[in-house]
Amino acid sequence: MSAATTRLSVQNLSKSFGSLRVLHDISLAADEGQVITIIGSSGSGKSTFLRCLNLLEVPDGGAISLDGRPVAYSSNAHGLKVTKEVRALRTALPMVFQSFNLWRHMSVRDNVAIAPIHVLGKPRAEANERAHDLLVRVGLGERMHFYPHQLSGGQQQRAAIARALAMEPRALLFDEPTSALDPELVGEVLKVIEELAAAGNTMLMVTHEMGFARNVSDRVIFLDQGRVAESGTPEELFDAPRTERAAQFLASVM
Amino acid sequence: MNWDLLLSFVPQLVAGLPVTLSILVCSLAIGLVLGALLCWARMRRAPVIAQAADFYVLFFRGTPLLVQLFAIYYGLGQFEVVRDSFAWPLLREAWFCAVLALGLNSAAFTSEIMRGGIIGVERGQIEAAEAYGFSRLQIARLVLGPQAVRFALPSYSNETILMLKGTALASTISIMDLTGIARKLSALHFAPFESFIAAGGIYLVLAMVLTLSYSAIEKRLAWERERKTNVSPV
Ligand SMILES: Nc1ncnc2c1ncn2[C@@H]1O[C@H](COP(=O)(O)OP(=O)(O)OP(=O)(O)O)[C@@H](O)[C@H]1O
Numbered sequence: 001m002s003a004a005t006t007r008l009s010v011q012n013l014s015k016s017f018g019s020l021r022v023l024h025d026i027s028l029a030a031d032e033g034q035v036i037t038i039i040g041s042s043g044s045g046k047s048t049f050l051r052c053l054n055l056l057e058v059p060d061g062g063a064i065s066l067d068g069r070p071v072a073y074s075s076n077a078h079g080l081k082v083t084k085e086v087r088a089l090r091t092a093l094p095m096v097f098q099s100f101n102l103w104r105h106m107s108v109r110d111n112v113a114i115a116p117i118h119v120l121g122k123p124r125a126e127a128n129e130r131a132h133d134l135l136v137r138v139g140l141g142e143r144m145h146f147y148p149h150q151l152s153g154g155q156q157q158r159a160a161i162a163r164a165l166a167m168e169p170r171a172l173l174f175d176e177p178t179s180a181l182d183p184e185l186v187g188e189v190l191k192v193i194e195e196l197a198a199a200g201n202t203m204l205m206v207t208h209e210m211g212f213a214r215n216v217s218d219r220v221i222f223l224d225q226g227r228v229a230e231s232g233t234p235e236e237l238f239d240a241p242r243t244e245r246a247a248q249f250l251a252s253v254m
Numbered sequence: 255m256n257w258d259l260l261l262s263f264v265p266q267l268v269a270g271l272p273v274t275l276s277i278l279v280c281s282l283a284i285g286l287v288l289g290a291l292l293c294w295a296r297m298r299r300a301p302v303i304a305q306a307a308d309f310y311v312l313f314f315r316g317t318p319l320l321v322q323l324f325a326i327y328y329g330l331g332q333f334e335v336v337r338d339s340f341a342w343p344l345l346r347e348a349w350f351c352a353v354l355a356l357g358l359n360s361a362a363f364t365s366e367i368m369r370g371g372i373i374g375v376e377r378g379q380i381e382a383a384e385a386y387g388f389s390r391l392q393i394a395r396l397v398l399g400p401q402a403v404r405f406a407l408p409s410y411s412n413e414t415i416l417m418l419k420g421t422a423l424a425s426t427i428s429i430m431d432l433t434g435i436a437r438k439l440s441a442l443h444f445a446p447f448e449s450f451i452a453a454g455g456i457y458l459v460l461a462m463v464l465t466l467s468y469s470a471i472e473k474r475l476a477w478e479r480e481r482k483t484n485v486s487p488v
């Protein structure tokens with residue numbers, strides 16, 4: 001195996017909401033094909049961190065690099081300046097949301113094909129065909145002409161994953177992809193994510209599914225009050241947490 | 255009631271339809287364009303412009319349409335600057351004044367309706383578009399617009415009907431629209447009941463056609479209801 005290259009790296013990322021400091025100097029690097037899971041208690045800043053990576057939130061400071069190239073971003077009174085570079089970062093790091101956020105006014109197929117057509121500039125026929133292939137891959141080939149509201153939560157989330165894959169992403173971001181699902185639907189979504197991990201996708205994931213995190217992760221990061229309190233392999237973190245906070249947290253969720 | 259007389263009025267009244275409909279269509283068009291600008295100004299909350307837009311809406315919603323119409327038709331000519339301006343040949347025209355008054359009035363209501371539609375779109379829908387690299391324009395065109403139109407359509411259908419009825423006010427400034435002709439016929443034949451019942455019937459038919467068209471459009475856009483019968487749990 002060749003030496004792993006860094007796909008996504010973050011240095012000293014910080015973020016405040018008003019006077020509330022939510023993220024403190026977070027640094028992290030995801031190598032190609034790595035699955036990194038972020039855990040931590042509610043309000044510890046997991047979502048905010050993920051959202052900073054594709055600039056849905058504008059960090060107060062810190063560098064984001066994709067494939068070794070730093071991404072320039074700046075904001076003014078109206079918020080982030082949505083430059084070509086920012087848009088390129090976003091298409092490279094598509095987000096799978098907790099509440100799916102599929103566009104309600106289009107079929108699932110159009111949900112998957114629309115960004116490739118309008119943002120990546122793919123020919124319509126090609127994008128539609130690829131959307132179909134991806135929907136087949138997540139088990140929704142039969143339902144590609146359905147509207148989101150006609151699907152179960154698990155199906156919607158699988159469609160949302162297909163939408164992310166259609167971007168030909170450099171890394172995938174998942175923010176609690178199964179937290180909004182009925183318990184019996186969690187498995188089908190986790191199975192798809194597991195397959196993506198096995199297929200070598202680089203992924204950053206926030207989850208409360210600890211068993212799953214242990215199985216798929218290469219590295220687990222424990223966030224506590226906006227700081228990386230501990231990070232390591234799943235075995236290190238889950239079996240022998242070094243910090244009191246991580247031990248407490250794990251005891252409370254397991 | 256004299257039914258023969260009433261029926262004989264119908265073709266004469268129908269001759270007024272082009273005037274009524276042209277006032278309706280033109281004022282709705284002004285309402286849409288100006289309403290969109292007002293809505294944008296108010297939602298952007300840019301200083302001064304937003305306050306001006308707020309005041310505009312307050313003013314046109316808070317005063318009677320008839321008063322607005324009279325102010326424009328009878329009032330503006332009082333000013334020399336207006337009489338000397340390039341717009342005077344238009345502002346002397348009753349038809350144009352009616353379109354202007356109705357259009358300015360409709361803009362205020364339309365901007366509110368648009369705002370309601372836009373606010374109805376879930377934050378997550380926009381956020382997903384941002385997360386997938388859409389530009390601001392693409393978000394407006396591909397996500398926000400289509401969904402906001404869907405939410406705004408029922409109110410806008412209502413606004414169209416209100417405007418249709420509002421066009422009747424044009425008859426007060428000597429325009430021979432449907433109502434103008436009805437007034438003439440009523441005076442000519444001493445038959446107010448027959449003439450206004452006939453006119454009312456025509457308005458009713460128009461309102462029904464409009465309502466049916468809007469609900470047909472609504473059905474087409476109603477993604478929530480489509481193919482519901484095909485859904486089977488998995
Ligand atoms: N837009 C915002 N404005 C103000 N405060 C915010 C905003 N978004 C998040 N916060 C605050 O930032 C902190 C971190 O929130 P965040 O959503 O990142 O936590 P989380 O770790 O994802 O929690 P959870 O497990 O509940 O999803 C919280 O205190 C939250 O209240």
Ligand SMILES: [Mg+2]
Nearest residue numbers: 046047048176
């Ligand atoms: Mg969260």
